[in-house]
Amino acid sequence: MWPFRNPKALAVKNRILELIGETSSGLANRTEGRRIDSRIKRVVVGIVVPIEDRRLQTDRAFTVLTKDFSSAGVAIVVNQPGGPEQAILGFRLEAAMTFFRAESRHMEPMGGGFFQIGYQLFEVVSARDYPELTSLSI
DSSP states (O other): OOGGGSHHHHHHHHHHHHHHTTTOGGGGGEEOSSSSSOEEEOOOEEEEEEEETTEEOGGGOEEEEEEEEETTEEEEEESSSOOOSEEEEEEEETTEEEEEEEEEEEEEEEETTEEEEEEEEEEEEOTTTOGGGGGOOO
């Protein structure tokens, strides 16, 4: 099924476009490659909240920087190998936090002790879905 016929995927795409600024000059910085979707280089501070056994692990949440975005994913930069397979990723959009349910797809070393983790974003989630998110902010 084409991903943007799915309402959850369309909501993710729309929030990502708001986050990166659809008319941003960053659109000129698209990165191409062997991917279905192009990437837009954009550094944003985010928060990663691991999910284990279908429960948020807010005590293990950590902040990250993004490397780039696609319409349904994000690459984050971390300073140690590994990361949660399933997580909630949060980014500040205007005055409020926007959260996404995400799953890791790959991890690659970047050099200098840094690693890139690629996450696919599946849906926009809110404090109604996960009340523990209300206490998190960046």
